[in-house]
Amino acid sequence: MERVVIVTGANSGIGLALCERLLSEDSQLRLCLACRNMQRAKAAHSALLTSHPDAHVDLLHLDVGSVRSVLDAAQEVKARYSRVDFLYLNAGIMPNPQVDLKAFFKGLFSRNIINMFATAEGLLTQQDRLNSDGLQEVFATNLFGHFLLIRELEPLLCQAAHTSRIVWTSSSNARRSAFSIEDIQHRQGTEPYSSSKYASDMLSLVLNRHKNNQGLFSSAICPGLVMTNLTYGILPSFFWTLIMPFMYLIRIFTNTFTLTPYNGAEALHWLFGQKPESLDPRAKYHSLTSGLGINYTQPQQMDIDDEMSDILYEKLLELEKEVRRKLREENADTHQLTE
Ligand SMILES: NC(=O)c1ccc[n+]([C@@H]2O[C@H](COP(=O)([O-])OP(=O)(O)OC[C@H]3O[C@@H](n4cnc5c(N)ncnc54)[C@H](OP(=O)(O)O)[C@@H]3O)[C@@H](O)[C@H]2O)c1
Secondary structure (H helix, E strand, O other): OOOEEEEEOOOOHHHHHHHHHHHHHOOOOEEEEEEOOHHHHHHHHHHHHHHOOOOEEEEEEOOOOOHHHHHHHHHHHHHHOOOOOEEEEOOOOOOOEEEOHHHHHHHHOOOOHHHHHHHOOOOEEEOOOEOOOOOEHHHHHHHHHHHHHHHHHHHHHOEOOEOEEEEEEOOOOOOHHHOOOOOOOOOOOOOHHHHHHHHHHHHHHHHHHHHHHHOEEEEEEEOOOEOOHHHHHHOOHHHHHHHHHHHHHHOOOOOOOOEOHHHHOHHHHHHHOOOHHHOOOOEEEEEEEOOOOOEEEEEEEOOOOHHHHHHHHHHHHHHHHHHHHHHHHHHHHHHHHHO
C-alpha cells in the first residue's frame, strides 16, 4: 500500500532535501509538500518531478503560524487521505537573529569554537513579535501550529491497526535554560528559537507517553549546522562562503557541521527506515557528517524533565481550547455582520 508522507516547510533547505531523499528511497510514496509560500512550493514540486518523473507529489497550502490556515489544511488532509504514515514537522523560523559579534570572535579563537558553532549557545538572540492570532510568532510557527496540526490529524495518525510517525526537526540550540514553563511562548526572553525547539523536544517525549498505545510514535532530530535560508539570515551568505574552508577543516574534528541540506536531512531520512519500537523516546537523533563526508545518525539523550513536559502538554491543550473559542467567536461575529 502506498505510504502517505507529509513534510511541512518542504519548499527549501532541509525539508526539500528530505523530499528528494524519500523519493529516491521509495518511488511509490505519496508525498505531500505542506508549504506557506506556494510559488516556492510549485518550484520545489517541479524540481522533484524532474528527478522523479513518476512520483506522486501533492501540494498543500499550510501556514503553520496561522491557526485558521492549520485548521483549513488539516481539513484538506482529511479529505484527501485516509491515513498519514509520516508527518515531518520541519517548518521553522528564526526571525531577526542578532549575533553577539564580540562573543563570536572570542569563540572563534577559543577551545569552545566547536560547541559555539554546534549550539550557538550565548551567541544568538532574536526579536520576536505577536502574530495576528495574538501568539508569539516563533512559538506559533515552530511549536503551536504543529501541535494543532497533530491534534486535528489525530483520526489519521492514531489508528489502532496501523503505526504512524511524527518527526520534529529540532536543533542543538534547544536549551532548557532558554525555556520557562511560566512563559511557554517566551514573551519575556530574547531566545524564542531555543525555547520553541526545547518545547518541541518535550512535546515529542510527552506525545510518546500519551499516544504510543494508539499507534503514534514521535521523534526529534537535529540536522547539524546546515547552509540554508535560515543560516543565511543569521550571517550573510558571503560570510559563510568566506569561512567555509575553515568549516570543512573543523569538520575533521567534529561531525556536527553537516553543511549541506542533503547531509542535514540524514537523521530525518534514517528515521524513515527504522521501526518505531526500536527508537529511544528520550533521545534526539543527530545528523552527523565525518571529515571524509560520510553521513550517519547518532542518538543523544535529551535533558528533559517528565513533570515539566506533562505541564507543557496541559498548557498547550488549554491554549488550543482558547484559540478555538476565539475563532468560534470571530466566526459568529462575521456571520452576524453578513446577515
Ligand atoms: N539550518 C540549520 O543549520 C538548522 C539547524 C537546526 C535546526 N534547523 C531547523 O531545520 C528546519 C528547516 O530549516 P532550514 O534550515 O531548512 O531553513 P529554510 O530553508 O529557511 O526552511 C524553512 C522552511 O520552513 C518554512 N516555513 C517557515 N515559516 C513557515 C510557516 N509559517 N508555515 C509554513 N512553512 C513555514 C519555510 O517556507 P517559506 O518559503 O514559506 O518561508 C521553509 O520551507 C527548521 O525547523 C529549522 O529550525 C536548521
